Amino acid sequence: MDSILVKGNGPLSGQIPISGAKNTCLKLMTAALLSDEPLTLTNVPRLSDIKTLGALLESLGCEVALLQDGRVMALSAGEITNRKADYEMVRKLRASFNVLGPLVARAGEAVVSLPGGCAIGARKVDLHLMALEKLGAKLDLNEGYVHASAPNGLKGAVIEFPFVTVGGTENALTAATLAKGTTVIKNAAREPDTVDLAKCLSSMGAKISGAGTSEITIEGVDRLHGATHEVIPDRIELGTFMCAPAIAGGEIELIGGRRELLSAFCDKLEATGIAIEDTALGLKVSNTGGRATAVDVETAPFPGFATDLQAQMMAHLCTASGVSVLNETIFENRFMHAPELIRMGAKIDVQGGIAKVTGVEKLKGAQVMATDLRASVSLILAGLAAEGETLVSRVYHLDRGYERIEEKLGAVGASIERVKG
Numbered sequence: 001m002d003s004i005l006v007k008g009n010g011p012l013s014g015q016i017p018i019s020g021a022k023n024t025c026l027k028l029m030t031a032a033l034l035s036d037e038p039l040t041l042t043n044v045p046r047l048s049d050i051k052t053l054g055a056l057l058e059s060l061g062c063e064v065a066l067l068q069d070g071r072v073m074a075l076s077a078g079e080i081t082n083r084k085a086d087y088e089m090v091r092k093l094r095a096s097f098n099v100l101g102p103l104v105a106r107a108g109e110a111v112v113s114l115p116g117g118c119a120i121g122a123r124k125v126d127l128h129l130m131a132l133e134k135l136g137a138k139l140d141l142n143e144g145y146v147h148a149s150a151p152n153g154l155k156g157a158v159i160e161f162p163f164v165t166v167g168g169t170e171n172a173l174t175a176a177t178l179a180k181g182t183t184v185i186k187n188a189a190r191e192p193d194t195v196d197l198a199k200c201l202s203s204m205g206a207k208i209s210g211a212g213t214s215e216i217t218i219e220g221v222d223r224l225h226g227a228t229h230e231v232i233p234d235r236i237e238l239g240t241f242m243c244a245p246a247i248a249g250g251e252i253e254l255i256g257g258r259r260e261l262l263s264a265f266c267d268k269l270e271a272t273g274i275a276i277e278d279t280a281l282g283l284k285v286s287n288t289g290g291r292a293t294a295v296d297v298e299t300a301p302f303p304g305f306a307t308d309l310q311a312q313m314m315a316h317l318c319t320a321s322g323v324s325v326l327n328e329t330i331f332e333n334r335f336m337h338a339p340e341l342i343r344m345g346a347k348i349d350v351q352g353g354i355a356k357v358t359g360v361e362k363l364k365g366a367q368v369m370a371t372d373l374r375a376s377v378s379l380i381l382a383g384l385a386a387e388g389e390t391l392v393s394r395v396y397h398l399d400r401g402y403e404r405i406e407e408k409l410g411a412v413g414a415s416i417e418r419v420k421g
């Protein structure tokens, strides 16, 4: 298994291009199942998660071709030849559960493995199932699989989520596009990923209004047609690289970055003393020196502070002056980076969903282990300003979500290399 070696190397400077959004692209790919005509996605990130879902879609009969060096993906589900998404595929990637809605809507039947637990918490799917039942699907849970059937098609309904679920909203949204009549999703996710999915579905002929608000209305149509759609920039990659100069010093321009994708995160980063400026090409982040100031952070659904940026912000706050309190409200077990940061000299006290970080002057390099995607990147960020060397092992997590991270950080002056293992 590969590791990544990082050495503190002084301030960073230059530009980093932001790739297409992984989480958005995965959900857009599932939309291809809704039509017998091709869906072409551009600005596709070159990541292992994208390939994993591609393989699952191929197993269902969807042709998947990567063009232009993997930047463009052509999907064509002329015929659904298999309605079963296997455990072996779904367990690798939770987003695969989002084939359920499109499959049952288009084929009238779907058998999809339950995704199982995950390192960052229980991550249930009961609300996905509630939504599909409301749309008239008959559900049966058997041997770890959900059997969903709607031989006469789905029917529009009012679906009210008790709390925001991004995956649940998106499963309901895709399924409702082909349901008979009107569907209203209340307390819907407002994430940019969900908005982009609605935009893509609309260009395929779906009738959707209210995406980006808490209430989405979908008028079902008989069929969807082909389309070409550009994936939005990855706001989590953007926020991650914004933390790099915040931690290591210097100034970086994030090409393609947009503040509205993560304004709550930008507000908090600025409160620690980091300057953020809109430029013609994206966002410029500058840390002109001096120690950052502690801030309190509470994760929340969009437009709140993204749970996917909590670990990176914690790495930044480890060396801020004062005490920061981080409250993780989305996932119950998402502080696995804390013990590793403590190995690097951080002072962190975790009690349930709350982590208290008392800033220290400097972290020290150490051998650390990544436990999930965002945790692993937080350790790399911490290593950028630590004394000595930091060796992050198990970086296969990183390859799921960050395209060419060594190249991107290396290009702005970081000392970072992959150690083959």
Ligand code: UD1
Pocket (backbone or CB within 6 Å): 023, 094, 121, 122, 123, 124, 125, 126, 127, 128, 129, 164, 165, 166, 167, 168, 191, 300, 301, 302, 306, 307, 308, 330, 331, 332
């Ligand atoms: C979540 C994040 C999303 C992030 C993604 C990947 C939120 C609201 N969602 O999306 O921003 O990009 O992880 O890290 O921040 N839940 C249930 N039953 C369900 C579905 C969800 O109890 O059927 C719970 C989850 O366990 C969690 C919360 O609802 O505590 C939000 O989950 P959800 O938004 O569905 O998760 P993802 O779609 O994976």
